[in-house]
Amino acid sequence: MSIYDQYETTIGLEIHVQLNTKSKAFCGDANNFGAAPNTQVSPVTIAHPGTLPRLNKKQVAAAAKLGLALNCEVHQVSYFDRKNYFYADLPKGYQISQDHQAICTDGYIDIRLKNGETKRIRIHQIHMEEDAGKSIHDQDPNYSLVDLNRAGVPLLEIVSEPDLSSPEEAHVFIAAIRQLVRYLEISDGNMEEGSLRCDCNVSVRKKGTTELGTRREVKNVNSMRNVKRAIEFERKSQIDLLESGKTVDQETRSFDAQKGTTSSLRSKEDAHDYRYFLDPDLPPVMLSTDYFAQLRAEMPALPQELFQQFTQEFKLSDYDANVLIEDKHLALYFLDLVAQKISPKSAANWMSNVIKSHLNQSQLAIQDFMVSPSQLAALIQLVESDQVNQLVAKQQLFPALVAAPNRKPLELAKKLDILQAASNEEDLEALVLEILQQHPDKIAKYKKGKKGLLGFFVGQVMRQTKGKVNPKEVNPMVAKLLDSI
Ligand code: ADP
Ligand code: MG
Numbered sequence: 340m341s342i343y344d345q346y347e348t349t350i351g352l353e354i355h356v357q358l359n360t361k362s363k364a365f366c367g368d369a370n371n372f373g374a375a376p377n378t379q380v381s382p383v384t385i386a387h388p389g390t391l392p393r394l395n396k397k398q399v400a401a402a403a404k405l406g407l408a409l410n411c412e413v414h415q416v417s418y419f420d421r422k423n424y425f426y427a428d429l430p431k432g433y434q435i436s437q438d439h440q441a442i443c444t445d446g447y448i449d450i451r452l453k454n455g456e457t458k459r460i461r462i463h464q465i466h467m468e469e470d471a472g473k474s475i476h477d478q479d480p481n482y483s484l485v486d487l488n489r490a491g492v493p494l495l496e497i498v499s500e501p502d503l504s505s506p507e508e509a510h511v512f513i514a515a516i517r518q519l520v521r522y523l524e525i526s527d528g529n530m531e532e533g534s535l536r537c538d539c540n541v542s543v544r545k546k547g548t549t550e551l552g553t554r555r556e557v558k559n560v561n562s563m564r565n566v567k568r569a570i571e572f573e574r575k576s577q578i579d580l581l582e583s584g585k586t587v588d589q590e591t592r593s594f595d596a597q598k599g600t601t602s603s604l605r606s607k608e609d610a611h612d613y614r615y616f617l618d619p620d621l622p623p624v625m626l627s628t629d630y631f632a633q634l635r636a637e638m639p640a641l642p643q644e645l646f647q648q649f650t651q652e653f654k655l656s657d658y659d660a661n662v663l664i665e666d667k668h669l670a671l672y673f674l675d676l677v678a679q680k681i682s683p684k685s686a687a688n689w690m691s692n693v694i695k696s697h698l699n700q701s702q703l704a705i706q707d708f709m710v711s712p713s714q715l716a717a718l719i720q721l722v723e724s725d726q727v728n729q730l731v732a733k734q735q736l737f738p739a740l741v742a743a744p745n746r747k748p749l750e751l752a753k754k755l756d757i758l759q760a761a762s763n764e765e766d767l768e769a770l771v772l773e774i775l776q777q778h779p780d781k782i783a784k785y786k787k788g789k790k791g792l793l794g795f796f797v798g799q800v801m802r803q804t805k806g807k808v809n810p811k812e813v814n815p816m817v818a819k820l821l822d823s824i
Contacts, residue, residue, distance in 0.1 A: 342582055346543045348574045349551055350509050351463075351501035353538040354516055355494050356526045357470065358401050364469040364493035365392030365435060365621075372532065376486040384491045386431035392620050398493040399442070399624060401525040402467050403634055405495060406443030408519050408641055409462050415626050417442040419467075419618040428472035428485050436496075438615040441466035442624060448519075449643065450511045455657065460512055461500035468494050495525075501540065501551060506567040506574075513537060513563060518642050522667045530562050537566055541573040543581070552577070553587045557601050560594050569594045572601055645670050653683035662691045668705045669695075675712035681719050689719060693733055697741065709744040718748040731757050731806040759807045767808060771820055774799050785821055793818060 363370050366383035383390040406413040420438040446462035472490035476483050497516060503509050517528040517535055528535050537560050542552035555577070557569045572594075577587050589607040594600075640648075642664045649660035664670045669690065676686040694715075698705060718740055721727040726749075727736060739751045752758050775782060775796065785792045796817045797810060 343575065343578055345546055346574075346578050346581075347546050348504055348570070349501045349542045349544065349554070350503040350505075350570060351540040351554070352497075352499045352503065352509060352512065353540070354497045354499075354513065355470075355536040355538075356405075356497065356516075356520055356528070357534040357536075358398060358493040358495065359524075359526050359534075360395055360397040360401070360493055362395060363491040364395050364398050364467070365491060366390075368491065370492050374488055376484075376488060379488040380490070384430070384487060392435065392618075394621065394624070395493060398467055398495075399626070400634060401493075401523070402442045402465060402495050403626065403631065404523050404638055405497070405520065405525065406446065406465050407631070407635060407638065408523060409443070409446040409448055409465065409497070411443035411446030411462060411465060413443050413626070413631060414440065415628075416440070417624045419621040419624070420615045421618050422468075423614045424612075426471065426474075427483065428474045428487070428490065430472070430487060430490060434469060434471060435618055435621070436468035436615075437466035439617075448512070448515055450508070450515050451646075451657075451661075452508065452511060458502075458508065460502045460508075463498040463500050465495055465497050468496060470494050501542075501554075506570040509539065509566055509570055510563055513566060515642075518665070522639055522641055533561065536561060539566060539569055539573070541570055541577070542587070543574055543577045553589050555587060555590050555592055555601075556607065557592045557594050558604065561596075565594060565596055568596075568599045569601055572599060576601075639667060640670075642667075642670075649683070649687075653677070653687075655683060655687050659687045659691060662695070663687060666705065672705050672708075672712055676716055676719070679713055679716035681716050681723075685719060685723065689715070693737055697737075710740055711744070714740065714744060714748065721748055721752060725809045725811070726758055727752050728757070728759060728801070728806040728809070757805070757807065759809055767812070768816065768820070770803065771796075771800055771813070771817055774803065775817075775820060775824065782821065782824060793821070796821070 358370075360370055362368060363379075363384065366381055368379045368381050368384050371379070383392060403413050417437060417440045419435050421433040422436045422438065423433040425432060441464040443465040444463070446465070447459050448462065449457045449459050451457050470489050470492040472485055472487040474483050474485055478484055499512065503512055513530075513535070517530075520526040520528045520535075526534050530536070539557045539560055540554045541557065542554040544550065544552040555573060557573060560566050560569050573592075580587055591604045591607055592601040593604050595602065645664045646660050649655045649663060650657060655663070663673050672694075673686055673690050676689070677683050681689075694705070694708070697703075698708060718732060718736060721736070722729050722732045735755055735757055736748060736752055739755060740746070740748055743751065778796075781792050781795065793814070797813050800808065800813050800817065801810065
């Protein structure tokens with residue numbers, strides 16, 4: 340057994356979600372990514388004397404919804420505190436955050452691991468805060484530049500309990516959080532663009548011991564892949580330290596994406612270093628139970644609920660259900676198809692094969708897909724009622740419908756001349772016999788036991804009829820005629 344296997348890893352994540360509100364957290368400056376530097380900065384953002392912050396209701400709604408979705412206690416009263424520190428990109432000299440009473444506490448999320456098991460990860464709290472500006476160190480040889488457009492942008496910070504025990508679990512957890520914020524439409528959740536940023540707290544301890552090891556915190560890891568790499572590096576380097584008789588010191592570290600390593604930034608700051616105190620400029624956030632009820636009513640079905648419905652009520656496989664719930668709008672489209680009396684199995688089949696590959700190829704989101712669920716349902720019904728062969732429908736009718744999303748699928752099928760004749764059995768038999776007689780050698784082989792040739796004959800019939808006959812009829816007929824020859 341390797342030395343690394345004698346330890347277990349403990350991970351707690353702090354995930355910062357940048358909200359997609361129109362304006363900033365405490366003033367009317369626009370919250371949009373990519374504007375020219377220092378153009379979205381009013382006197383409030385740069386903290387001129389005499390300016391006062393004002394709460395953004397959308398930030399509160401986002402926090403409360405995420406809290407409900409993560410099974411938290413959402414508090415009727417919470418407070419804003421000042422977290423004081425000095426840095427060039429923090430013009431106020433403090434960040435408005437929530438320290439002694441966050442809006443949401445004590446939640447959990449059940450994540451589904453690769454092996455099919457679920458694991459409950461507790462959420463310590465979700466609090467509201469504002470972002471700092473951006474220091475840019477690589478554009479000028481002599482100076483660091485500061486862009487304050489991001490200063491004051493609303494954030495939610497989700498703090499997990501140390502319940503994760505591998506890089507893979509951390510990955511699944513973040514993916515689940517990202518999926519939730521997208522379902523709630525409170526953030527685009529893109530890690531690469533900084534809308535989701537993650538601090539990874541990692542410790543190790545010998546298996547069988549009860550006390551957690553000392554943790555190190557890796558700041559601002561900016562992709563799923565790097566989260567895994569950072570945790571993996573920490574795990575190994577902490578074990579190496581302990582094995583060589585040294586100790587792990589509690590510290591804050593940064594991740595070097597090029598090298599895949601972490602290095603010390605500073606020894607860990609404690610809460611008291613920040614001199615947290617109630618922000619005297621902002622009153623308590625007071626929320627009513629009516630307000631919670633209203634938010635609940637506005638919330639969409641969540642991935643977990645859809646997963647249950649798709650696997651239990653619709654009997655889809657875990658895999659198919661996961662493909663469908665990956666994106667809320669994909670799941671809703673699927674539900675629309677089912678509401679049009681398409682069986683869940685075949686709706687799922689069309690969604691995960693035909694629709695998804697069409698969207699991929701044309702680089703479209705399902706929201707931009709022009710064929711409505713009812714039009715697609717009409718097409719699928721042509722297949723289910725044996726009027727159009729399934730393969731022909733996928734290869735010819737579907738593209739025709741995409742090109743003319745408002746035409747009736749039945750008309751399109753007529754125009755393409757692909758409607759299966761309500762087959763006249765005698766005509767079909769005659770045709771099958773004719774085809775069989777063209778291949779005496781293959782018939783002989785079939786008779787000698789090469790039963791796989793049945794597929795060859797059926798294929799010939801499908802080809803000659805241009806797919807207009809129903810394979811469900813042709814199959815037994817060919818078998819019967821072969822035996823009778
Ligand atoms: P602080 O307030 O100093 O940042 P917290 O106790 O709030 O510290 O924890 C911050 C994060 O660190 C949380 O996500 C928590 O789950 C995680 N954490 C705490 N202790 C450990 C540990 N021993 N190992 C790994 N993660 C930990
Ligand atoms: Mg912290």
